[in-house]
Amino acid sequence: MFMYSVKHQRASSVAHVCELLAAHPDARPLAGGQSLIAGMKLRLSAPSLLVDLGGLRELTTIQIDAQHVTLGAMVRHAQVAQSEAIRKVIPALASLAKGIGDPMVRNMGTVGGSVANNDPAADYPAAVVALDAVVTTTTREIAADDFFVGMFETALLPGELITAVKFRIPKRAAYLKFKNPASRFAMVGVFVADFGSAVRVAVVGASAGVFRVAEMERALGRRFHAASLDGIEVSSAELLSDLHSQAVYRAHLIAVLAKRAVQSLTESGSKP
Amino acid sequence: MNDADTPRVIATEGIEASTVEDAQYIGKPLLRTEDRRLLTGKGRYVDDVVLPGMAWCAFLRSSHAHALITRIDTQAAREAPEVLRVITADEWAAADMGALTVVHPMPFSDGRPMNTATRPVFARHKVNHVGDIIAAVVANTREAAQDAVELIQVEFEELQSNVDVAKALDQATPLVHEQFGSNAVFDVRKGDEAATRAAIDGAHKIVELELRSNRLAANPIEPRSYACSYDASEERYTLYATTQQPHYLRRSLAVYALFIPEHKLQVIAPNVGGSFGIKGNFPVEVATVVWASRLVGRPVKWTATRSESMMSDTQARDHFTKARMGFDADGRIVGMEVDTLAALGGYLSNFAPSIPGNSYPQTITGLYRTPNLFFRVRGVYTNTVPVDAYRGSGRPEATWVNERLVENGARELGIDVVDLRKKNLIGPQDFPYRTLSGRSYDSGNPPLLLEKLLTLSGY
Numbered sequence: 001m002f003m004y005s006v007k008h009q010r011a012s013s014v015a016h017v018c019e020l021l022a023a024h025p026d027a028r029p030l031a032g033g034q035s036l037i038a039g040m041k042l043r044l045s046a047p048s049l050l051v052d053l054g055g056l057r058e059l060t061t062i063q064i065d066a067q068h069v070t071l072g073a074m075v076r077h078a079q080v081a082q083s084e085a086i087r088k089v090i091p092a093l094a095s096l097a098k099g100i101g102d103p104m105v106r107n108m109g110t111v112g113g114s115v116a117n118n119d120p121a122a123d124y125p126a127a128v129v130a131l132d133a134v135v136t137t138t139t140r141e142i143a144a145d146d147f148f149v150g151m152f153e154t155a156l157l158p159g160e161l162i163t164a165v166k167f168r169i170p171k172r173a174a175y176l177k178f179k180n181p182a183s184r185f186a187m188v189g190v191f192v193a194d195f196g197s198a199v200r201v202a203v204v205g206a207s208a209g210v211f212r213v214a215e216m217e218r219a220l221g222r223r224f225h226a227a228s229l230d231g232i233e234v235s236s237a238e239l240l241s242d243l244h245s246q247a248v249y250r251a252h253l254i255a256v257l258a259k260r261a262v263q264s265l266t267e268s269g270s271k272p
Numbered sequence: 273m274n275d276a277d278t279p280r281v282i283a284t285e286g287i288e289a290s291t292v293e294d295a296q297y298i299g300k301p302l303l304r305t306e307d308r309r310l311l312t313g314k315g316r317y318v319d320d321v322v323l324p325g326m327a328w329c330a331f332l333r334s335s336h337a338h339a340l341i342t343r344i345d346t347q348a349a350r351e352a353p354e355v356l357r358v359i360t361a362d363e364w365a366a367a368d369m370g371a372l373t374v375v376h377p378m379p380f381s382d383g384r385p386m387n388t389a390t391r392p393v394f395a396r397h398k399v400n401h402v403g404d405i406i407a408a409v410v411a412n413t414r415e416a417a418q419d420a421v422e423l424i425q426v427e428f429e430e431l432q433s434n435v436d437v438a439k440a441l442d443q444a445t446p447l448v449h450e451q452f453g454s455n456a457v458f459d460v461r462k463g464d465e466a467a468t469r470a471a472i473d474g475a476h477k478i479v480e481l482e483l484r485s486n487r488l489a490a491n492p493i494e495p496r497s498y499a500c501s502y503d504a505s506e507e508r509y510t511l512y513a514t515t516q517q518p519h520y521l522r523r524s525l526a527v528y529a530l531f532i533p534e535h536k537l538q539v540i541a542p543n544v545g546g547s548f549g550i551k552g553n554f555p556v557e558v559a560t561v562v563w564a565s566r567l568v569g570r571p572v573k574w575t576a577t578r579s580e581s582m583m584s585d586t587q588a589r590d591h592f593t594k595a596r597m598g599f600d601a602d603g604r605i606v607g608m609e610v611d612t613l614a615a616l617g618g619y620l621s622n623f624a625p626s627i628p629g630n631s632y633p634q635t636i637t638g639l640y641r642t643p644n645l646f647f648r649v650r651g652v653y654t655n656t657v658p659v660d661a662y663r664g665s666g667r668p669e670a671t672w673v674n675e676r677l678v679e680n681g682a683r684e685l686g687i688d689v690v691d692l693r694k695k696n697l698i699g700p701q702d703f704p705y706r707t708l709s710g711r712s713y714d715s716g717n718p719p720l721l722l723e724k725l726l727t728l729s730g731y
Contacts, residue, residue, distance in 0.1 A: 002415050042579070043422075 003040040010052040014059070014163060017051050018138055021159040024049045029161055031074060031113030034105050059112070059163060064089060070166040073112025081106060090131070092173040092191070096123050099177065101184060112162040115147075118154050118209060120240070121185035125210035126175060130191035130202035131167040138163060151208040171196045174261040177205065178253050180244055187245055188253040192216075192261040194224050201258060206239050206250040216258055226262045229255065306543070315543045318497035321512045323571035326499065327356055329561055330417035330574070332407040332424050333583065334399035337433035337655035338446065341397055341406065341426060348423040349409055354416035356568045358424070359408045359560060361394035369393065369563065372554050373528040374620045378458035378629030378651060386651070387452040391619040391658055393529065393559050399428075400448055400618030401657050403583025405556060410564045410572055433655040437615035438484075438592040440652035448618055448653035457616055457651035460629045463708055468646035471607035475598025479680045485669045487590035487615070490662050494545025495581045498561040501571035509537045509562055514544055516552040524554035524622070525562060537562070549661040550585045553622040557584070588662030590615040590654075591628065591669055597677035603685050603692040607644035610636055610673060616651045617658030624660050625651050631666030634711045638674040639718040640696040645708040690726065694719060 008030075011017040021027050027049035030036060039045040053059065059074035064085050071080065080086055080097035087094040100106055100114075100123050114124040115135065128135065128144045135142045138161045147155050156162070170193040177189035186205035193200045199220040201213045219228040234254045239247035309315055346358045372391040379385055395404045407424050411417035432446040439445050440455045448455055472478055500511040509532075515521045518539040526534040544551060557574055564572040576584065593612040600606055614628030633647050682692035697718040698705050705713045725731075 002418050004419070005415075 002043075003037075004043065004046045006040070006047060007049045008052060009049060010055050012055065014056065014138060014161065017053065017056075017161055018159065020049065020051045021161070025158065027051050029053055029116075031116075032076065032105075032109040034101070034109040034113065035117045035119060036113075053112075062086065067169055068166050069093065069169060070164050071111045072164050073162045074110050075112075077101075077106040077109045077111070077114075078103070080111065089169050090167065090173060092175045092193070093127055093131070093167060096127050096175040096191070099123065099175075099179075111165055115165060116154060116156060116162050118148055118152050119185075120151050120207065120209050121180075121187075121189075121205045123175070123177065123186060123189055123204060126189050126191035126202045126204040127167065128165060128202075129210050129212060130173065130175075130193040130200045131170060132193075132195070132200060133168065134166045135162055136164040136166065137161060145212075148209050153209075168195065170194055172265045174264045176257045176261045176264070178257060188250050188257060190254060190257040190261055192220070192258060192265070194220070194265070199224065203234075203254055206254060208238075208240070213254070213258070220262065224262065225266055226259045229259050229262065310543065315545075317494055317543050317545055318499055318512045318514050319494070319573075319575045321499045321542070321573070323499060323501050323573075326571040326573055327410050327412055327564075327568055328414040328417045328574070329408055329410050329557075329564055329572050330414065330421045331405050331557065331560075331580070332409070332421045332426070333580070334395065334402060334404040334406060334428075336399055336428055336430055337402050337435060338431040338448070339399050339428040340431065341395065341399060342429050343425070343427040344407065345425040346407060348425070349407075349420040352411075352416070352420040352423055354412040355409060355420045356412065356570075357410040357564060358420070359394070359410070359564065359567075360406065361392070361396040364394050364563075365396070367563075368531070369559070370529040370531060372556060372559075372619075373524055373622060374625065375622055376626035376630065378460055378625040380456075380459045381461040386458040386625060387449065387454070387456060387653075389449045389452075389619050389653070391556055391621055393556060400653075401583075401655050403580070403657055404618065405560075405584075408560050408564065410568050435654055435656055437590050437613050437652060437654055440613060440615065440654050441650065448655060455653045457620065457653060458625055458629055459648070459650045460633070461646070461648045462633060462710065463646035464644065465646045468607045468609050468644040471644040472596055472598035472609060475606045476601040477599040477681060477685050478596060479599070479677050479684060480596045481594070481673075481676055481680065483591075483593045483595065483673055483676060485589045485591035485593070485672060487587055487656065487659075488662065489582055489587050489657075490548040490550045490585060491581060492546030492548060492550065495576035495578065496551065496555060496557070496585060497573070497575035498558045499571060499573040500562045500565040502562075502565040502569070504566075504569065507532075507536055509565065510540065511537060511558070511562055512540050512542060513558060514547075514551050515539065515541045516544065516547050516549075520552075521554060521558070525559060528554070529559040530562060548663050549588070549665060553586055553660045555584075555586070583657055585657075586621045586624075586660035586662075587617070587657045588627075588659050588665075589669055590656070590659060591632075593673055595673050595677055597681055599681050599685060603682065603687045603695050605640055605642050605678075605681075605696050607646075608637060608642050608674075608677065609645075610647040610649075612647070612649045612673075614649060614651050615654045615656060615659065617654065617656050619653075619658050621658040621660040623665070624658060627659070627661060627666040628669070632670050633709050634707075635667045635670040636674060636709050637707050638671060639698055639716075640674070640678060640693070641698055641702075642708060647709070690722070690731065693722065697722065 028047035030050040059072040061072045063070040077097040173193040175191040177186040189204040191202045201216045234251045236247035236251040239250045241247040409420040518541040522539040596609045598606045616624045682689040700717045
């Protein structure tokens with residue numbers, strides 16, 4: 001299809017982005033464009049102005065310290081997938097990025113774009129929530145648990161731009177997803193992160209947005225072993241039923257994938 | 273072929289299986305004459321055709337499966353920048369233009385003709401499937417045409433829709449075409465019903481199945497596209513079309529839709545980027561593109577978007593079948609009974625009725641000796657995209673039903689699935705073999721083929 005007529009402006013700095021967004025209420029920041037452009041081509045989205053973040057080098061850095069991996073908002077999925085440093089400290093994050101879409105999507109798509117878009121089947125929200133991340137914006141810091149509000153909805157206010165996402169480095173973590181064989185989006189994705197003191201389990205693809213499974217977190221917190229998840233059932237009441245799967249099947253997949261994720265971290269010799 | 277010295281072996285009748293193996297072409301890659309052109313990016317498809325002064329056509333399509341059109345207001349679209357023309361069912365009818373056509377009709381078994389509702393070029397008063405065309409806009413650019421389509425105001429009165437083939441003939445199901453008093457298109461029966469039922473009911477083992485052959489979309493990589501220019505001084509059209517059958521398309525357009533002499537229309541079919549059958553029929557948009565080129569006095573093109581392909585290219589299959597097969601204690605087939613409902617969509621596309629009505633039952637007994645057969649096939653209207661020929665058109669659906677019955681029979685009798693098939697296969701001595709479904713097989717050796725398959729697959 002053909003998008004509506006739209007203006008395009010390349011931003012020269014983050015401050016410039018803020019100026020443009022403030023001056024044009026219908027403007028949208030353009031990161032990798034992997035959802036926004038497709039939506040525009042289907043005429044589902046009609047911004048008056050695209051504020052192109054492509055030239056903002058300051059948003060493309062990867063910083064790693066003892067406790068955190070901080071990704072600039074414009075870091076591409078392929079960069080994360082290929083980063084030796086990230087693979088060393090949070091291999092699950094690199095493998096999550098490597099499993100997004102196809103090479104074209106990974107070369108263009110960005111962490112900031114994915115998180116801001118909050119597609120219920122996107123992978124990154126699982127990492128943000130399970131790795132207890134902090135989303136840094138032009139005006140504030142937002143904790144992961146407060147960031148994702150609903151389907152394609154976040155705590156971001158008009159004119160507010162994500163500049164970085166800071167992930168906590170866990171003791172160990174794994175992300176497994178059951179891919180829709182056609183689109184390769186997650187029909188269900190489960191991210192399990194063990195911080196020693198606590199375990200976080202985040203699920204994407206299964207409902208209107210990413211959510212945590214408290215019962216699994218408590219069970220794994222007591223003993224980090226697949227057997228700890230025996231008998232824990234996720235209610236299908238709030239899960240999606242669509243062309244691809246019934247809610248009960250998604251509920252079943254959550255339990256299966258969570259177990260396999262834990263197994264991959266506890267069985268000797270296996271790496272996530 | 274550059275190897276001109278090698279003698280050509282041409283497969284003819286009576287050829288032995290061993291000779292086929294040594295043949296020059298079978299199982300070997302062949303360089304086709306078009307390969308060099310296509311592989312070096314020199315292919316030319318209809319969408320590559322750019323004619324001087326070419327305008328673009330875009331269509332307003334129904335987003336409802338079933339609805340009455342109570343009002344169409346095209347004024348804003350007509351007044352939009354770059355727009356050359358807006359066409360609706362009224363303009364089409366006022367010009368006394370035709371519709372698409374159906375060939376090879378299927379009757380009712382009592383002799384009544386089928387209930388024919390051909391696919392209109394523009395839906396009039398009522399839409400019968402998502403994607404049904406309500407209006408067309410011709411504009412200077414593709415974008416302007418698309419923008420203007422959105423300015424057309426249509427008021428609908430939504431109706432209950434009928435999309436499940438299995439329920440299409442139920443009393444409570446809404447009618448797609450009320451004038452027929454039923455959603456039935458045709459009702460074909462063949463074979464001795466009483467004898468077949470008796471044979472199956474008295475069989476050692478009866479297998480019963482309910483099967484759905486799902487609806488599918490062919491979805492070729494190259495979307496359908498038409499570009500047409502009109503030469504007023506010669507009253508002659510030149511049409512570039514994505515088509516497998518240019519002569520058929522020319523005839524259909526000239527005779528049924530545009531009412532022009534055939535020799536006034538030239539159809540050029542450049543490279544085709546996949547079709548699987550759907551570029552073989554007379555499709556819905558092309559008549560508008562051709563007519564529009566005369567109306568605006570400039571070449572006009574339309575290329576389907578992927579979304580349009582999904583709701584306007586003819587689709588296929590969509591059967592619901594109840595079938596039974598009886599076996600004797602040795603696993604020999606004693607009878608087969610098939611009752612199929614086949615959805616044909618909101619209207620009949622060209623070949624639609626004959627695919628389930630004729631091609632499908634002809635191969636329903638496959639390669640197995642079937643001493644008793646009764647089948648009934650009913651074509652039905654549903655509020656879905658019209659179906660037409662797609663890969664094998666009818667025969668794969670038949671093979672699916674037949675092989676599922678045979679396979680289940682073997683499993684339920686505890687006989688090896690290969691042994692049971694061997695027992696029932698038509699032997700080389702049986703040819704020519706006349707099936708009860710109406711086909712006559714001239715030659716063949718099914719047991720040898722099965723042996724070969726078993727060897728190749730390592731079964």
